[in-house]
Amino acid sequence: MTTVATAPAPRQPRHIHIESGALKLDYQASAEQAQNVADELAQGSPELVVTVDDDVSEDLPPLPCSRLWE
Incomplete structure (x- = not known):
């Protein structure tokens, strides 16, 4: 029996907008x-x-320190 490893599905990026004044x-x-x-x-x-x-x-920057939010 052969086992085939599959890559994890790519994460779908989301847009987060933060606003205060x-x-x-x-x-x-x-x-x-x-x-x-x-x-x-x-x-x-x-x-x-x-x-x-x-x-x-594509021009949106990544969330700073994003790994802290996983």
């Missing part, structure tokens, strides 16, 4: 990372507006 930040992150950040910010900083969507463009 004049501060507007846009990043790309994995779905898990984006949701974890959104959940944490909603609990700890209710003045922030955080949205996660599929509007990802």
Whole structure:
């Protein structure tokens, strides 16, 4: 019997937008990372507006310290 290893499915990047007054930040992150950040910010900083969507463009920078949110 032959076992074939399959590569993990690539992570679908998500767009995370963080806004508070004049501060507007846009990043790309994995779905898990984006949701974890959104959940944490909603609990700890209710003045922030955080949205996660599929509007990802290649020029969006990656979420800083993204591995912390896995």
